[in-house]
Amino acid sequence: MHRWNPRRSPARAGWLAGWIGCALWGALWAADVAAAPPAQSATPLRVLATTTVVADLVRQVAGDLVALDCLMGPGVDPHSYKATPRDADRLARAQLVVASGLHLEGKLSELLGRLGRRLPVVAVADALPQDKLLELAPGLYDPHVWFDASLWAGCPAVLAEKLAGLDPVHAPDYRRRAGEYAARLQALHGELTTQLEAVPQERRVLVTAHDAFRYFGRAYGVEVVGVQGTSTESEAGLNDINRLVDLVVERRIPAGFVETSVSDRNVAALREGAAARGHAVALGGRLYSDSLGGPGSGAQTLEEALRSNMATIVAGLGGGDPPATGSPQP
Numbered sequence: 225m226h227r228w229n230p231r232r233s234p235a236r237a238g239w240l241a242g243w244i245g246c247a248l249w250g251a252l253w254a255a256d257v258a259a260a261p262p263a264q265s266a267t268p269l270r271v272l273a274t275t276t277v278v279a280d281l282v283r284q285v286a287g288d289l290v291a292l293d294c295l296m297g298p299g300v301d302p303h304s305y306k307a308t309p310r311d312a313d314r315l316a317r318a319q320l321v322v323a324s325g326l327h328l329e330g331k332l333s334e335l336l337g338r339l340g341r342r343l344p345v346v347a348v349a350d351a352l353p354q355d356k357l358l359e360l361a362p363g364l365y366d367p368h369v370w371f372d373a374s375l376w377a378g379c380p381a382v383l384a385e386k387l388a389g390l391d392p393v394h395a396p397d398y399r400r401r402a403g404e405y406a407a408r409l410q411a412l413h414g415e416l417t418t419q420l421e422a423v424p425q426e427r428r429v430l431v432t433a434h435d436a437f438r439y440f441g442r443a444y445g446v447e448v449v450g451v452q453g454t455s456t457e458s459e460a461g462l463n464d465i466n467r468l469v470d471l472v473v474e475r476r477i478p479a480g481f482v483e484t485s486v487s488d489r490n491v492a493a494l495r496e497g498a499a500a501r502g503h504a505v506a507l508g509g510r511l512y513s514d515s516l517g518g519p520g521s522g523a524q525t526l527e528e529a530l531r532s533n534m535a536t537i538v539a540g541l542g543g544g545d546p547p548a549t550g551s552p553q554p
């Protein structure tokens with residue numbers, strides 16, 4: 225059964241956007257986004273995903289059965305993203321909001337929490353078993369779970385159950401598609417597991433702009449070092465850069481990697497620092513981290529992005545080549 229709420233009409237949404245411009249979030253959600261009893265409609269369920277990774281999950285599980293919108297487009301950093309007045313219109317139209325969770329959407333967390341009291345919001349990674357998560361501090365977990373395909377494979381079922389509850393007519397479709405997608409992710413996991421074996425053990429170090437790849441490193445056997453922390457909200461200091469320059473020089477790490485959703489400046493500073501010490505760090509390539517690629521990128525799905533990242537990393541670290549005897553050139 226689809227839900228249609230006439231109180232969330234476009235005109236209503238525009239009015240809401242104006243109010244949000246006045247920063248009256250609290251009054252807005254408390255008074256005007258209250259869910260009315262659903263009525264039957266042939267209109268597909270309107271789903272709003274926060275990030276491109278989550279939107280891909282919705283697309284794989286729901287296909288054309290829902291009308292999907294994505295809050296943050298390709299290349300947008302979810303840690304620092306703040307809702308705009310236009311977002312109010314999109315949020316007001318949604319019948320289900322799908323977030324990644326584990327505080328990935330740092331600046332949106334409070335809003336999503338408030339929204340969750342008025343309309344269905346599901347944060348898929350929050351439902352993953354805690355013993356499979358990387359704990360950063362007591363009760364605080366690394367949110368970048370999609371980089372371990374076998375771990376992310378736990379999310380389709382979470383989403384399918386939420387969709388099934390809101391749209392029972394299509395429940396068997398959601399569950400079937402979720403099962404098929406989870407199986408594809410598990411197969412991809414198996415495919416990725418052996419690929420870093422092409423890189424000599426001592427070179428299996430992934431230096432990136434921010435610490436998004438810990439799950440990737442754990443799953444696929446590469447040591448991960450981020451210039452910035454796990455969130456891009458904290459700035460990398462000079463000490464962080466110098467510490468990493470020491471590391472890449474001492475271990476003769478051949479390449480550093482930039483990310484599509486994070487500024488290149490920290491990796492550039494690292495390369496300059498290493499060059500000043502006589503060790504050239506090549507630009508290993510651009511990785512999809514907290515955002516998938518746009519149209520034509522060949523990385524519009526998580527499966528494509530993970531394959532692209534792995535190929536970039538293996539090539540950047542010199543997979544298949546004999547160990548470097550000198551400093552590799554950029």
Ligand SMILES: [Zn+2]
Pocket residue numbers: 303368434435436454455456513514
């Ligand atoms: Zn991140």
